[in-house]
Amino acid sequence: MRRHHSTTPRMARILGSLLLVAAAGAFTVAATPASKPAATPLDQVVPVPASVTPGGSPYRITHEARIRVPDTRAARQVGAYLADLLRPSTGYPLPVTTRGPADIQLRLQPGKFGAEGYRLDSGHGGVTITASAPAGLFHGVQTLRQLLPASVEKKSVQPGPWLVAGGTVQDTPRFAYRGAMLDVSRHFFTVDQVKRYIDELALYKFNELHLHLSDDQGWRIAIDSWPRLATYGGSTQVGGGTGGHYTKADYQEIVRYAASRYLEVVPEIDMPGHTNAALASYAELNCDGVAPSLYTGTEVGFSSLCVPKQITYDFVDDVIRELAALTPGRYLHIGGDEAHSTSHADYVAFMDKVQPIVAKYSKTVIGWHQLTGATPAKGALAQYWGLDDTSAEEKAQVAKAAQNGTGLILSPADRLYLDMKYTEDTPLGQDWAGLVEVRRSYDWDPGTYLAGVPGSAVRGVEAPLWTETITKSADIEYMAFPRVAGVAELGWSPAATHDWDAYKVRLAAQGPRWEARGMAYYRSPQVPWTD
Incomplete structure (x- = not known):
């Protein structure tokens, strides 16, 4: 016969106690607070602090x-x-x-x-x-x-x-000059677009904004004494389109806004080459007195101001005078690269005449490193844009100028040109200097990059962004980020802190910040991004 299992009063008390313990345990687990959110460690920022x-x-x-x-x-x-x-x-x-x-x-x-x-x-x-x-x-x-x-x-x-x-x-920063260049000549960018980039640069402690204001495809700053430079020379851009230019008030607003973010504006008027927009605007600037057509292609090296003509220097004086008056910063960039249509003798003569004009208006000359093939003025800075495999002769010329007192800004194209493609599949940019992934852009030392250059001659680094293929802010961001953050660290942080394996982790943590800001950026497979 089966026994009937009934619950005695004693058993009920025991079971009740067990149920209370179980309930209490369940309550204790549920009441355990979630782990406290962790603060970002002090050394996990970009640029890494000293x-x-x-x-x-x-x-x-x-x-x-x-x-x-x-x-x-x-x-x-x-x-x-x-x-x-x-x-x-x-x-x-x-x-x-x-x-x-x-x-x-x-x-x-x-x-x-x-x-x-x-x-x-x-x-x-x-x-x-x-x-x-x-x-x-x-x-x-x-x-x-x-x-x-x-x-x-x-x-x-x-x-x-x-x-x-x-x-x-x-x-404290390693280098006093930590710059980014935006080419507004190949494609024009509005004041608001430039401000957006300024805000993005400020986050990484950049202090120089180099604006490339003139080139073959467009002249972008109003000059009262030569008004057709902007109204005609600024009327197009690469591939055609309406182009555009900054009024003096526009330019001053960019300068003011940059200063509020502690960036100094460095204006560039590229010469004697890269001048087709000016030559098309004023026939008298050409040696033959005939104005060429406006240009919307991407070739380089075909244009030149007429070095023997006095009007050339009247023109340069007027432009520099008006631009210097609008620019409270220390520098004025006179370009000087790819002047393939100017003889060496004419190039030297031109630079000998133009550099004193810059000094006359209380500005310090910056020129691309071809300036070292002439005689750089005292205090001038040369911006090196060569490659790792640039000829030994050209590098020696730059090193000699540095040994003689010319300061250098380093912008090697196969490391810091932000318009270079990351990979063969990058939809924007160019590859004439090679493919520049994030590690290549970061993993080098500006202080020892050029043999024969005293460390004291290196004033800093600059990341240029040429805009032949760049037409909107999202394009700027995609090509600049994440590479420009590494440039900031090269310029700011002590050399001893530079370590790719540590940097890529700190860089990955910037991705959510860029997303929160609504920025486009390249998710390099070299970086362990957090999703």
């Missing part, structure tokens, strides 16, 4: 946060810039003040950090950025920005939390 000392509790930006700044116009502007960056994504008011308590502080301490260096101190109580000059405060803000989650770049309120790792960053 010195990082991690430690202490992170700081968390909250609704009550205030930003305190020194009571100077420049410092207030940097504070306002920081607040404008943080408000959309955090939703916090972040008032900017010059007095009273604040957990985000910008401080000026003369003499300790140089023109662009800074120190960032972070802990539970707040973040302080200290610098000797407003530029240092601005660069420190870029580091703070990268230490926050990538969603800080979005224009709508995000959940956060907004954590900054604890510790200290002490940072």
Whole structure:
């Protein structure tokens, strides 16, 4: 006979206790908080800082946060810039003040950090950025920005939390010149498009914006004394189309906006070659007095100003005078490359006459490295755009000029030209200098690149973006990013910190930031992107 199993009072008590324990256990598991979000380590930014000392509790930006700044116009502007960056994504008011308590502080301490260096101190109580000059405060803000989650770049309120790792960053740039060049002559880009690129460069501590304002295909800056340069010479571009030019007010707005992001504008008027737009605009600039047709192709080396004519130098003087008056920066770029239609003797004579004109209007000459084949003026900078396999003779010419006091800006085309294709399948760009993947662009040392060049002669690096195939902002971003971030690190960070394996991990973390900003970029297979 089967026994009937019934529950006794004692068994009921035991089972009840077990059920309570099980319930409590289940409740305990459910109540275990998720792991706390980790703050970005202080050394995981681009460019990597010169010195990082991690430690202490992170700081968390909250609704009550205030930003305190020194009571100077420049410092207030940097504070306002920081607040404008943080408000959309955090939703916090972040008032900017010059007095009273604040957990985000910008401080000026003369003499300790140089023109662009800074120190960032972070802990539970707040973040302080200290610098000797407003530029240092601005660069420190870029580091703070990268230490926050990538969603800080979005224009709508995000959940956060907004954590900054604890510790200290002490940072100063390796090179004083850290530039990017945008060619607005092959294809014209509007003021707003240039501003967009300026904002993207500022995130990586660039301080020079080189604008290539004239070429065979278009003249892009209004010159009152030679008005047809812009109205006629600027009326087309590669492949045809309407082209365009900057009024003086447009150009001044670009200069102002760049300065607000601590970039100095370096205007370039390329000469004596790359001048068809000017020659087409004014017949008298041609040796035969006959104006050629406007040009919309992509060949180089066929045009030249007429070196023997006095009107050529009247023209150059007028252009440089008007452009210098619009440009508060130190430099004026006179081009000088690919002057294949100018004899060597004429080239030397032209540069001997033009460089003093630049000095007359209180600007320092920059020229492409072919300038070293003439006699560079005292204090002039030569921009090297050769390749690894450029002839030993040409490299020796550049090295000799550097030994004699000419400063160098390094822009080797097979490493830093942003218009070179990444791979054979890249839909934009060119490949005459070779294919330039992300590692090749980053993995070299500007300080030792050219044999015979004293390290002191290297003023810095610049990444040119020629625009024969570039027509819109998305094209600029796709060809510039991620390579331009590596150029920034070559220019800013100490040589000892350059390591591809470490860099590619930091670079990968920039992808979500670019996506949050709505930027196009190339997802190189060499980089371990995070999805």
